[in-house]
Amino acid sequence: MNNKILEFSSISKKVFMALAGLFLIVFLLVHLTINLFLLLGDGGKLFTASAHFMSTNPVIKIFEVFLFGGFILHIIIGILLTLKNWASRPVGYNQSNKSKTAFFSKYMIWTGLIVFTFLAIHMMNFYFVKLGLVQPPDGVGKHEFYQMTILLFSNKVYSSIYIVLLIILGFHLNHAFKAAFQTLGLNHNKYNCTIGFLGTAYSIIVAGGFIIIPIYFMFFF
């Protein structure tokens, strides 16, 4: 039995997944802060300046590589772990499990895949447009993110789907936040309540914060 650092056990995989997840959790806060600039009513000046800074600053460019790495790592390990989990019970129960568990904790792969689908659409709408891989909407430049956002959020169908997906992201984050600490072994009677509270508060703030924006553009803009 060799003790190689690259010999990935179930716990090692989960640790990498948790670390990548925590990195993504931090990223979401930065993303939300910039998006909330849309509500300032300054014609998108600060939002555009922030978007420009994020897409041109060399330090941010380096972080962008880590961000994509984090997403890919999180998604691939999540799928690998789930496939192993499904294989671990080839014959299921006749009676569905009635043990007391947090409802969404059992469906992380599904909420995760829904969030991934949303992420793909989001990339098509913004990131790939910036790179020139996808054509921007008529009359909008490929760096005019404010105009693209207004166009998208003025579409009520798009905004409604966006809101539903963000609620699902909220449930994903609510379990993920607490689970990441448990996976990293950070469980302590003194701090468990605080971690639980922060997890719930974070998921409500992030999901709620993102949801306010399409509501603003649909009804108050």
Add this chain to the structure above:
Amino acid sequence: MNLTLKIWRQPSVDKKGKFETYQINDISADCSFLEMLDQLNEKLINDSNGPVDFTKCPVSFDHDCREGICGMCGLYINGRPHGPDSGITTCQLHMRKFKDGDTIVVEPWRSKAFPIIRDLVVDRGALDKIIQAGGYVSVNTGGIPDANSIPISKRNSDLAMDAASCIGCGACVASCANASAMLFVSAKVSQLALLPQGKIEAKERVQSMVKEMDSLGFGNCSNTYGCEAECPKEISKSNIARLNREFIGAKVCYENEVTRAAGGA
């Protein structure tokens, strides 16, 4: 009370199984679940005349001490390991938890690592293999040490004792959405890692036991905590966090080659 039982019948590991329905009457609310199954088996024996179909043979189920200590009994009853109560084994479940006219569905533990031997009996040898991989303290021969020569804090002593109350019944695996054995492994790692005698081999032990757990086909922990909810000894999920801590620490710090393998040091 009169009950309808839907019980999983399977002749052996390589044969197909199916649910069979049995009617059983005049069951006392004071008898245990296993005593109710005993009465069903007696009925099946008395009703048989000569060679009978497999489904008319007595139902096989594991049991031994019948007082919640040995960890042998383990049935998945109406969607819950050890049935509709908490902190108990199947033998401690009483029929007063059911109502007259109820239909009770009884299934074996379902996990790739627990192959079905017959009907409701599964082979839980996988848990023994995990113990063989490191769930022990190597003791060389010598004089008996004085009982109080090694100081142990009350807190650690209590936590180790709580972890050591695991009876290895496998309800954690049965209840887990992923058939993961993390609560079992975490209890066995914790009971030794918390004590000075177990600390010496702790880093090697945790790696060996996790490696063995992974190789036996158990799933990964996804922190749903069904294990903690159904554990008859109410082992805390904080042990899983300790296992993770121990494992991360061992992976990062341990320099030597892990030499332990199933079967001994």
